[in-house]
Amino acid sequence: MRGPIAPESWFGDETTPAAFRDELFSGSGDIVVWINSPGGDVIAAAEIYSMLMGYPGHVTVKIDGLAASAASVIAMAGTEVLMSPVAMLMIHNPMTAAIGDSDEMLRAVSMLAEVKESILNAYELKTDMDRAELSELMDAETWMDAKKAIELGFADGLISPVSPFPAAQPEKPVAAMVFSRRAVTNSLLNAINAETPERKSQPPDPPPAGRAVSDLLSALDSLKP
Template structure:
Protein backbone atom coordinates (compact mmCIF):
# COMPACT_ATOMS: atom_id res chain seq x y z
CA UNK A 1 0.00 0.00 0.00
CA UNK A 2 1.44 3.34 -1.10
CA UNK A 3 0.51 6.22 1.18
CA UNK A 4 -0.62 9.42 -0.52
CA UNK A 5 -0.51 11.43 2.70
CA UNK A 6 2.27 12.62 4.99
CA UNK A 7 2.26 14.28 8.42
CA UNK A 8 4.70 16.97 9.54
CA UNK A 9 4.84 18.53 12.99
CA UNK A 10 6.76 21.69 13.78
CA UNK A 11 7.09 24.15 16.63
CA UNK A 12 5.50 27.54 15.91
CA UNK A 13 5.86 30.71 18.00
CA UNK A 14 2.59 32.53 18.64
CA UNK A 15 3.19 36.28 18.85
CA UNK A 16 -0.18 37.00 20.47
CA UNK A 17 0.07 34.50 23.33
CA UNK A 18 3.88 34.54 23.45
CA UNK A 19 3.87 30.78 23.59
CA UNK A 20 5.24 28.00 21.44
CA UNK A 21 2.75 25.55 19.99
CA UNK A 22 2.92 22.49 17.79
CA UNK A 23 1.53 22.97 14.28
CA UNK A 24 0.33 19.79 12.61
CA UNK A 25 0.54 19.71 8.82
CA UNK A 26 -1.08 17.12 6.57
CA UNK A 27 0.25 16.88 3.01
CA UNK A 28 -2.04 15.33 0.38
CA UNK A 29 -0.15 14.97 -2.89
CA UNK A 30 -0.93 13.00 -6.02
CA UNK A 31 -3.80 10.59 -6.55
CA UNK A 32 -6.13 10.04 -3.62
CA UNK A 33 -5.66 6.31 -2.90
CA UNK A 34 -4.20 4.19 -5.67
CA UNK A 35 -6.29 1.30 -4.33
CA UNK A 36 -9.97 1.72 -3.56
CA UNK A 37 -10.99 2.14 0.08
CA UNK A 38 -14.24 0.30 -0.62
CA UNK A 39 -14.28 -2.80 1.62
CA UNK A 40 -10.85 -1.73 2.94
CA UNK A 41 -10.67 -1.66 6.74
CA UNK A 42 -6.92 -1.23 7.15
CA UNK A 43 -6.02 1.90 5.18
CA UNK A 44 -8.81 4.19 6.44
CA UNK A 45 -8.12 3.06 10.01
CA UNK A 46 -4.41 3.82 9.55
CA UNK A 47 -5.23 7.33 8.34
CA UNK A 48 -7.63 7.90 11.25
CA UNK A 49 -5.11 6.69 13.83
CA UNK A 50 -2.48 9.08 12.49
CA UNK A 51 -5.04 11.92 12.44
CA UNK A 52 -6.03 11.33 16.06
CA UNK A 53 -2.45 10.74 17.22
CA UNK A 54 -2.11 14.38 18.20
CA UNK A 55 -3.98 17.50 19.21
CA UNK A 56 -4.17 21.08 18.06
CA UNK A 57 -5.03 22.77 14.82
CA UNK A 58 -4.25 21.17 11.47
CA UNK A 59 -3.17 22.68 8.16
CA UNK A 60 -3.98 20.48 5.17
CA UNK A 61 -1.99 21.19 1.99
CA UNK A 62 -3.66 19.78 -1.14
CA UNK A 63 -2.17 19.25 -4.58
CA UNK A 64 -4.11 16.40 -6.15
CA UNK A 65 -5.98 15.58 -9.37
CA UNK A 66 -8.48 13.49 -7.39
CA UNK A 67 -9.00 9.77 -7.15
CA UNK A 68 -11.11 7.38 -5.11
CA UNK A 69 -14.37 9.07 -4.05
CA UNK A 70 -14.84 6.59 -1.16
CA UNK A 71 -11.46 7.55 0.29
CA UNK A 72 -12.26 11.23 -0.20
CA UNK A 73 -15.59 10.85 1.60
CA UNK A 74 -13.99 9.10 4.57
CA UNK A 75 -11.17 11.64 4.85
CA UNK A 76 -13.74 14.45 4.61
CA UNK A 77 -15.74 12.96 7.49
CA UNK A 78 -12.65 12.38 9.63
CA UNK A 79 -11.46 15.96 9.20
CA UNK A 80 -14.95 17.32 9.91
CA UNK A 81 -15.09 15.34 13.17
CA UNK A 82 -11.61 16.42 14.28
CA UNK A 83 -11.80 18.62 17.39
CA UNK A 84 -9.15 21.13 16.32
CA UNK A 85 -9.44 23.79 13.63
CA UNK A 86 -8.78 22.52 10.11
CA UNK A 87 -7.30 24.95 7.58
CA UNK A 88 -7.07 23.78 3.98
CA UNK A 89 -4.47 25.31 1.66
CA UNK A 90 -4.51 24.49 -2.06
CA UNK A 91 -1.13 25.23 -3.62
CA UNK A 92 -1.60 23.45 -6.94
CA UNK A 93 -4.82 21.73 -7.88
CA UNK A 94 -7.77 20.31 -5.99
CA UNK A 95 -9.76 18.42 -8.59
CA UNK A 96 -12.51 15.83 -8.45
CA UNK A 97 -12.30 13.85 -5.19
CA UNK A 98 -9.63 16.21 -3.84
CA UNK A 99 -12.11 19.10 -4.03
CA UNK A 100 -14.42 17.12 -1.72
CA UNK A 101 -11.67 16.82 0.89
CA UNK A 102 -11.04 20.56 0.59
CA UNK A 103 -14.62 21.23 1.68
CA UNK A 104 -13.77 19.81 5.13
CA UNK A 105 -11.72 22.89 6.00
CA UNK A 106 -13.06 25.46 8.46
CA UNK A 107 -11.17 27.87 6.21
CA UNK A 108 -10.12 27.14 2.63
CA UNK A 109 -7.23 29.13 1.17
CA UNK A 110 -5.98 28.96 -2.41
CA UNK A 111 -2.77 30.05 -4.04
CA UNK A 112 -3.16 32.79 -6.67
CA UNK A 113 -2.13 30.25 -9.33
CA UNK A 114 -4.06 27.24 -8.05
CA UNK A 115 -7.16 25.65 -9.60
CA UNK A 116 -10.20 23.74 -8.40
CA UNK A 117 -12.30 21.38 -10.53
CA UNK A 118 -15.62 19.68 -9.86
CA UNK A 119 -17.36 17.12 -12.06
CA UNK A 120 -19.68 14.11 -11.99
CA UNK A 121 -18.39 10.88 -10.44
CA UNK A 122 -17.31 8.16 -12.86
CA UNK A 123 -16.91 4.41 -12.75
CA UNK A 124 -16.33 1.37 -14.94
CA UNK A 125 -19.16 -1.16 -15.21
CA UNK A 126 -19.50 -4.51 -16.95
CA UNK A 127 -22.54 -6.70 -17.44
CA UNK A 128 -26.11 -6.70 -18.67
CA UNK A 129 -28.65 -3.89 -18.60
CA UNK A 130 -29.43 -4.62 -14.95
CA UNK A 131 -25.78 -4.14 -13.99
CA UNK A 132 -25.62 -0.95 -16.02
CA UNK A 133 -28.72 0.43 -14.27
CA UNK A 134 -27.27 -0.40 -10.85
CA UNK A 135 -24.09 1.44 -11.81
CA UNK A 136 -26.15 4.45 -12.89
CA UNK A 137 -28.08 4.43 -9.61
CA UNK A 138 -24.82 4.17 -7.66
CA UNK A 139 -23.30 7.15 -9.49
CA UNK A 140 -26.45 9.17 -8.86
CA UNK A 141 -26.21 8.47 -5.13
CA UNK A 142 -22.51 9.32 -5.06
CA UNK A 143 -23.22 12.60 -6.83
CA UNK A 144 -25.86 13.48 -4.24
CA UNK A 145 -23.40 12.81 -1.42
CA UNK A 146 -20.76 15.00 -3.07
CA UNK A 147 -23.28 17.80 -3.53
CA UNK A 148 -23.94 17.60 0.23
CA UNK A 149 -20.34 18.64 0.92
CA UNK A 150 -20.38 21.41 -1.70
CA UNK A 151 -23.74 22.72 -0.46
CA UNK A 152 -22.60 22.93 3.16
CA UNK A 153 -19.52 24.93 2.15
CA UNK A 154 -20.88 27.22 -0.56
CA UNK A 155 -24.54 27.66 0.38
CA UNK A 156 -25.43 27.29 -3.31
CA UNK A 157 -28.54 25.46 -4.47
CA UNK A 158 -28.23 21.76 -5.23
CA UNK A 159 -29.57 22.36 -8.75
CA UNK A 160 -26.85 24.87 -9.58
CA UNK A 161 -24.14 22.67 -8.08
CA UNK A 162 -25.43 19.73 -10.13
CA UNK A 163 -25.21 21.85 -13.30
CA UNK A 164 -21.62 22.87 -12.46
CA UNK A 165 -20.69 19.22 -11.98
CA UNK A 166 -22.43 18.23 -15.24
CA UNK A 167 -20.34 20.83 -17.08
CA UNK A 168 -16.99 19.74 -15.54
CA UNK A 169 -16.22 23.16 -14.10
CA UNK A 170 -12.70 24.55 -13.56
CA UNK A 171 -12.26 27.56 -11.27
CA UNK A 172 -9.36 29.87 -10.56
CA UNK A 173 -8.97 31.26 -7.06
CA UNK A 174 -11.14 34.34 -7.67
CA UNK A 175 -14.03 32.33 -9.10
CA UNK A 176 -13.74 29.75 -6.31
CA UNK A 177 -14.01 32.54 -3.72
CA UNK A 178 -16.88 34.15 -5.62
CA UNK A 179 -18.86 30.89 -5.64
CA UNK A 180 -17.99 30.04 -2.03
CA UNK A 181 -15.70 27.04 -2.60
CA UNK A 182 -12.78 28.97 -1.09
CA UNK A 183 -12.49 31.78 1.45
CA UNK A 184 -9.25 33.65 0.90
CA UNK A 185 -6.08 33.94 -1.19
CA UNK A 186 -2.68 32.81 0.06
CA UNK A 187 -0.02 35.48 -0.27
CA UNK A 188 3.62 34.68 -1.00
CA UNK A 189 4.68 35.39 2.59
CA UNK A 190 1.96 33.12 3.97
CA UNK A 191 -0.37 35.94 4.96
CA UNK A 192 -3.95 36.13 3.86
CA UNK A 193 -5.01 38.62 1.23
CA UNK A 194 -7.48 40.99 2.90
CA UNK A 195 -8.01 43.08 -0.21
CA UNK A 196 -11.18 43.01 -2.22
CA UNK A 197 -11.33 40.10 -4.64
CA UNK A 198 -10.62 41.27 -8.22
CA UNK A 199 -13.56 41.39 -10.59
CA UNK A 200 -11.71 39.33 -13.20
CA UNK A 201 -12.15 35.62 -12.57
CA UNK A 202 -12.04 32.47 -14.66
CA UNK A 203 -14.55 29.65 -14.85
CA UNK A 204 -13.97 27.02 -17.54
CA UNK A 205 -16.75 24.66 -18.49
CA UNK A 206 -16.02 21.78 -20.84
CA UNK A 207 -19.67 21.62 -21.86
CA UNK A 208 -19.84 25.36 -22.51
CA UNK A 209 -16.75 25.23 -24.71
CA UNK A 210 -18.12 22.31 -26.74
CA UNK A 211 -21.49 24.04 -27.16
CA UNK A 212 -19.79 27.27 -28.21
CA UNK A 213 -17.70 25.39 -30.78
CA UNK A 214 -20.78 23.67 -32.18
CA UNK A 215 -22.60 27.01 -32.45
CA UNK A 216 -19.67 28.48 -34.39
CA UNK A 217 -19.57 25.47 -36.73
CA UNK A 218 -23.33 25.75 -37.30
CA UNK A 219 -23.01 29.47 -38.03
CA UNK A 220 -20.14 28.80 -40.45
CA UNK A 221 -22.20 26.16 -42.27
CA UNK A 222 -25.16 28.54 -42.50
CA UNK A 223 -23.03 31.31 -44.06
CA UNK A 224 -21.47 28.83 -46.48
CA UNK A 225 -24.91 27.58 -47.47
CA UNK A 226 -26.10 31.15 -48.07
CA UNK A 227 -23.03 31.83 -50.25
CA UNK A 228 -23.68 28.67 -52.24
CA UNK A 229 -27.29 29.75 -52.73
CA UNK A 230 -26.20 33.19 -53.95
CA UNK A 231 -23.66 31.62 -56.34
CA UNK A 232 -26.29 29.22 -57.58
CA UNK A 233 -28.67 32.10 -58.29
CA UNK A 234 -25.90 33.98 -60.07
CA UNK A 235 -25.28 31.03 -62.40
CA UNK A 236 -28.94 30.89 -63.25
CA UNK A 237 -29.01 34.61 -64.17
CA UNK A 238 -25.90 34.29 -66.35
CA UNK A 239 -27.41 31.31 -68.11
CA UNK A 240 -30.64 33.22 -68.71
CA UNK A 241 -28.75 36.19 -70.23
CA UNK A 242 -26.90 33.86 -72.58
CA UNK A 243 -30.17 32.36 -73.76
CA UNK A 244 -31.61 35.83 -74.38
CA UNK A 245 -28.60 36.76 -76.51
CA UNK A 246 -28.98 33.57 -78.52
CA UNK A 247 -32.65 34.29 -79.11
CA UNK A 248 -31.82 37.84 -80.21
CA UNK A 249 -29.14 36.67 -82.65
CA UNK A 250 -31.46 33.96 -83.99
CA UNK A 251 -33.88 36.61 -85.11
Protein backbone atom coordinates in the same frame (compact mmCIF):
# COMPACT_ATOMS: atom_id res chain seq x y z
CA MET B 1 -2.03 15.62 0.70
CA ARG B 2 -0.17 14.84 -2.50
CA GLY B 3 -0.97 12.51 -5.38
CA PRO B 4 -4.09 10.43 -6.01
CA ILE B 5 -6.54 9.36 -3.31
CA ALA B 6 -6.91 5.60 -2.95
CA PRO B 7 -8.16 2.98 -0.47
CA GLU B 8 -4.69 1.39 -0.42
CA SER B 9 -1.23 2.41 -1.56
CA TRP B 10 0.20 0.57 -4.58
CA PHE B 11 2.91 2.94 -5.79
CA GLY B 12 3.77 4.78 -2.58
CA ASP B 13 2.54 8.20 -3.69
CA GLU B 14 -1.17 7.79 -2.89
CA THR B 15 -3.05 9.37 0.00
CA THR B 16 -4.99 6.65 1.84
CA PRO B 17 -7.48 6.99 4.72
CA ALA B 18 -5.27 4.82 6.97
CA ALA B 19 -2.15 6.92 6.39
CA PHE B 20 -4.13 10.14 6.73
CA ARG B 21 -5.68 8.99 10.01
CA ASP B 22 -2.29 8.16 11.48
CA GLU B 23 -0.93 11.59 10.63
CA LEU B 24 -4.10 13.46 11.63
CA PHE B 25 -4.22 12.01 15.13
CA SER B 26 -0.47 11.98 15.73
CA GLY B 27 -0.85 15.29 17.55
CA SER B 28 -3.51 17.74 18.69
CA GLY B 29 -4.59 21.31 18.16
CA ASP B 30 -5.27 23.26 15.00
CA ILE B 31 -4.01 21.78 11.74
CA VAL B 32 -3.23 22.80 8.17
CA VAL B 33 -3.95 20.39 5.31
CA TRP B 34 -2.12 21.14 2.05
CA ILE B 35 -3.77 19.75 -1.08
CA ASN B 36 -2.36 19.15 -4.55
CA SER B 37 -4.22 16.14 -5.90
CA PRO B 38 -6.06 15.09 -9.07
CA GLY B 39 -8.57 13.15 -6.96
CA GLY B 40 -9.26 9.45 -6.98
CA ASP B 41 -11.48 7.03 -5.08
CA VAL B 42 -14.62 8.79 -3.86
CA ILE B 43 -15.19 6.43 -0.91
CA ALA B 44 -11.65 6.96 0.37
CA ALA B 45 -12.16 10.71 -0.06
CA ALA B 46 -15.45 10.52 1.87
CA GLU B 47 -13.66 8.82 4.76
CA ILE B 48 -10.97 11.51 4.88
CA TYR B 49 -13.63 14.23 4.60
CA SER B 50 -15.50 12.75 7.57
CA MET B 51 -12.29 12.60 9.65
CA LEU B 52 -11.67 16.30 9.05
CA MET B 53 -15.28 17.26 9.72
CA GLY B 54 -15.11 15.46 13.06
CA TYR B 55 -11.70 16.83 14.05
CA PRO B 56 -11.98 18.94 17.23
CA GLY B 57 -9.46 21.61 16.18
CA HIS B 58 -9.53 24.33 13.53
CA VAL B 59 -8.85 22.83 10.08
CA THR B 60 -7.26 25.11 7.51
CA VAL B 61 -7.15 23.66 4.00
CA LYS B 62 -4.59 25.21 1.65
CA ILE B 63 -4.79 24.33 -2.04
CA ASP B 64 -1.40 25.14 -3.54
CA GLY B 65 -1.78 23.33 -6.84
CA LEU B 66 -4.91 21.36 -7.72
CA ALA B 67 -7.93 20.09 -5.84
CA ALA B 68 -9.80 18.11 -8.48
CA SER B 69 -12.58 15.56 -8.36
CA ALA B 70 -12.52 13.66 -5.05
CA ALA B 71 -9.82 16.00 -3.71
CA SER B 72 -12.26 18.91 -4.04
CA VAL B 73 -14.64 17.03 -1.73
CA ILE B 74 -11.94 16.70 0.94
CA ALA B 75 -11.19 20.41 0.62
CA MET B 76 -14.78 21.22 1.60
CA ALA B 77 -14.11 19.87 5.12
CA GLY B 78 -11.86 22.81 5.95
CA THR B 79 -13.02 25.27 8.57
CA GLU B 80 -11.23 27.69 6.28
CA VAL B 81 -10.24 26.97 2.68
CA LEU B 82 -7.47 29.02 1.12
CA MET B 83 -6.08 28.82 -2.42
CA SER B 84 -2.91 29.91 -4.11
CA PRO B 85 -3.62 32.59 -6.74
CA VAL B 86 -2.49 30.07 -9.37
CA ALA B 87 -4.27 27.02 -7.94
CA MET B 88 -7.25 25.30 -9.56
CA LEU B 89 -10.34 23.51 -8.26
CA MET B 90 -12.37 21.09 -10.41
CA ILE B 91 -15.72 19.41 -9.78
CA HIS B 92 -17.46 16.84 -11.97
CA ASN B 93 -19.83 13.90 -11.89
CA PRO B 94 -18.62 10.62 -10.36
CA MET B 95 -17.51 7.89 -12.76
CA THR B 96 -17.21 4.12 -12.63
CA ALA B 97 -16.73 1.06 -14.83
CA ALA B 98 -19.40 -1.61 -15.06
CA ILE B 99 -19.62 -5.02 -16.73
CA GLY B 100 -22.74 -7.10 -17.12
CA ASP B 101 -26.25 -7.14 -18.50
CA SER B 102 -28.76 -4.28 -18.64
CA ASP B 103 -29.74 -4.80 -15.00
CA GLU B 104 -26.10 -4.36 -13.95
CA MET B 105 -25.88 -1.18 -16.04
CA LEU B 106 -29.01 0.22 -14.41
CA ARG B 107 -27.64 -0.57 -10.96
CA ALA B 108 -24.44 1.28 -11.87
CA VAL B 109 -26.45 4.31 -13.00
CA SER B 110 -28.43 4.28 -9.76
CA MET B 111 -25.27 3.97 -7.71
CA LEU B 112 -23.62 6.91 -9.49
CA ALA B 113 -26.71 9.03 -8.88
CA GLU B 114 -26.53 8.35 -5.14
CA VAL B 115 -22.78 9.04 -5.06
CA LYS B 116 -23.42 12.36 -6.76
CA GLU B 117 -26.00 13.26 -4.12
CA SER B 118 -23.46 12.56 -1.37
CA ILE B 119 -20.88 14.78 -3.08
CA LEU B 120 -23.47 17.52 -3.49
CA ASN B 121 -24.01 17.41 0.28
CA ALA B 122 -20.38 18.46 0.85
CA TYR B 123 -20.49 21.23 -1.77
CA GLU B 124 -23.83 22.54 -0.53
CA LEU B 125 -22.69 22.67 3.11
CA LYS B 126 -19.60 24.67 2.17
CA THR B 127 -20.95 27.04 -0.47
CA ASP B 128 -24.64 27.50 0.43
CA MET B 129 -25.27 27.44 -3.31
CA ASP B 130 -28.47 26.12 -4.82
CA ARG B 131 -28.25 22.34 -5.17
CA ALA B 132 -29.52 22.38 -8.76
CA GLU B 133 -26.87 24.92 -9.73
CA LEU B 134 -24.16 22.83 -8.12
CA SER B 135 -25.43 19.79 -10.00
CA GLU B 136 -25.15 21.68 -13.29
CA LEU B 137 -21.56 22.66 -12.48
CA MET B 138 -20.77 18.99 -11.87
CA ASP B 139 -22.51 17.96 -15.11
CA ALA B 140 -20.34 20.38 -17.05
CA GLU B 141 -17.02 19.37 -15.39
CA THR B 142 -16.22 22.84 -14.12
CA TRP B 143 -12.69 24.15 -13.52
CA MET B 144 -12.30 27.23 -11.31
CA ASP B 145 -9.40 29.51 -10.60
CA ALA B 146 -8.95 30.89 -7.08
CA LYS B 147 -11.08 33.96 -7.69
CA LYS B 148 -14.03 32.03 -9.09
CA ALA B 149 -13.80 29.46 -6.27
CA ILE B 150 -13.89 32.26 -3.72
CA GLU B 151 -16.76 33.96 -5.55
CA LEU B 152 -18.86 30.78 -5.51
CA GLY B 153 -17.99 29.88 -1.92
CA PHE B 154 -15.77 26.86 -2.53
CA ALA B 155 -12.87 28.78 -0.98
CA ASP B 156 -12.64 31.56 1.58
CA GLY B 157 -9.52 33.43 0.53
CA LEU B 158 -6.00 33.37 -0.84
CA ILE B 159 -2.89 31.82 0.66
CA SER B 160 -0.85 34.72 2.09
CA PRO B 161 -1.84 37.17 -0.65
CA VAL B 162 0.39 40.16 -1.23
CA SER B 163 -2.78 42.09 -1.90
CA PRO B 164 -6.38 40.94 -2.21
CA PHE B 165 -8.14 40.68 -5.53
CA PRO B 166 -9.31 44.17 -6.56
CA ALA B 167 -13.04 44.71 -6.47
CA ALA B 168 -14.62 44.59 -9.91
CA GLN B 169 -15.57 48.04 -11.17
CA PRO B 170 -18.83 48.42 -13.12
CA GLU B 171 -17.06 50.04 -16.08
CA LYS B 172 -14.25 47.46 -16.12
CA PRO B 173 -15.52 44.18 -14.72
CA VAL B 174 -12.86 41.62 -13.82
CA ALA B 175 -13.86 38.15 -14.99
CA ALA B 176 -12.84 35.10 -13.02
CA MET B 177 -11.74 31.97 -14.84
CA VAL B 178 -14.23 29.15 -15.08
CA PHE B 179 -13.92 26.40 -17.69
CA SER B 180 -16.75 24.07 -18.63
CA ARG B 181 -16.39 21.28 -21.19
CA ARG B 182 -20.08 21.60 -22.07
CA ALA B 183 -19.76 25.36 -22.63
CA VAL B 184 -16.73 24.89 -24.88
CA THR B 185 -18.50 22.21 -26.93
CA ASN B 186 -21.62 24.36 -27.36
CA SER B 187 -19.51 27.38 -28.34
CA LEU B 188 -17.69 25.34 -31.00
CA LEU B 189 -20.95 24.00 -32.44
CA ASN B 190 -22.42 27.52 -32.57
CA ALA B 191 -19.34 28.79 -34.39
CA ILE B 192 -19.56 25.99 -36.96
CA ASN B 193 -23.28 26.54 -37.59
CA ALA B 194 -23.13 30.34 -37.63
CA GLU B 195 -23.01 32.29 -40.89
CA THR B 196 -22.25 36.00 -40.63
CA PRO B 197 -24.48 38.61 -42.36
CA GLU B 198 -21.43 39.86 -44.26
CA ARG B 199 -20.80 36.41 -45.70
CA LYS B 200 -24.48 36.03 -46.70
CA SER B 201 -24.42 39.36 -48.60
CA GLN B 202 -21.35 38.52 -50.63
CA PRO B 203 -21.74 36.98 -54.13
CA PRO B 204 -20.51 33.45 -54.56
CA ASP B 205 -16.82 33.05 -55.20
CA PRO B 206 -15.95 33.05 -58.95
CA PRO B 207 -14.61 29.83 -60.41
CA PRO B 208 -10.82 29.62 -60.50
CA ALA B 209 -9.20 31.19 -63.56
CA GLY B 210 -7.60 28.84 -66.12
CA ARG B 211 -7.14 27.88 -69.75
CA ALA B 212 -9.34 25.72 -71.91
CA VAL B 213 -8.25 22.13 -72.48
CA SER B 214 -8.18 22.64 -76.26
CA ASP B 215 -5.70 25.50 -75.87
CA LEU B 216 -3.41 23.30 -73.77
CA LEU B 217 -3.57 20.47 -76.33
CA SER B 218 -2.71 22.88 -79.13
CA ALA B 219 0.27 24.14 -77.17
CA LEU B 220 1.46 20.55 -76.62
CA ASP B 221 1.11 19.75 -80.37
CA SER B 222 3.24 22.75 -81.21
CA LEU B 223 6.06 21.31 -79.11
CA LYS B 224 6.22 18.05 -81.10
CA PRO B 225 9.19 17.74 -83.54
